[in-house]
Amino acid sequence: MHLHKYEKIWLLFGIGSLVVFLFVVGYGAxxxxxxxxxxxxxxxxxxxxxxxxxxxxxLGLTKVDEDEYIINIAASAFYYDLGKDEEGNSVRTIRIPxxxxxxxxxxxxxxxxxxxxxxxxxxxxxxxxYVSSLETIMDNPGTYTIVxxxxxxxxxxxxxxxxxxxx
Ligand code: CUA
Numbered sequence: 368m369h370l371h372k373y374e375k376i377w378l379l380f381g382i383g384s385l386v387v388f389l390f391v392v393g394y395g396a397x398x399x400x401x402x403x404x405x406x407x408x409x410x411x412x413x414x415x416x417x418x419x420x421x422x423x424x425x426l427g428l429t430k431v432d433e434d435e436y437i438i439n440i441a442a443s444a445f446y447y448d449l450g451k452d453e454e455g456n457s458v459r460t461i462r463i464p465x466x467x468x469x470x471x472x473x474x475x476x477x478x479x480x481x482x483x484x485x486x487x488x489x490x491x492x493x494x495x496x497y498v499s500s501l502e503t504i505m506d507n508p509g510t511y512t513i514v515x516x517x518x519x520x521x522x523x524x525x526x527x528x529x530x531x532x533x534x
Pocket of ligand 1: 526
């Protein structure tokens, strides 16, 4: 079979691109351990309170060690439940010291929501039936808005909360 010179060049280019692509994906998956955040831990979407982390009294910020925190979030249309403060008011802003190690854990009571701490790499999809979690270190002081970045209904744009990282 005779192949034209240009055909050979394009064929090699195509195969080469495929090899590079598979290598990049394989490197990410097998060496760097990149994988979807959720699907690890399941939860009853009709009763997320049955999971210890999502009981009303465990929502929001919990200090587990020096500079180490867990933040549990119950998402629902169109609200992030971050627990209550001492006066019984709903927490809308979470305050953590700079350099804190934070384990974010989110679950949804209804539809798919997003959980993105804008300006950081904390960005999770929150799917019914699963606990989404992500661990990060909050290094940069500032005020960050938590936004829902999955369209979840008429009040989607109203779904937000705030994180303040202080010095
Ligand atoms: Cu929740 Cu969009």
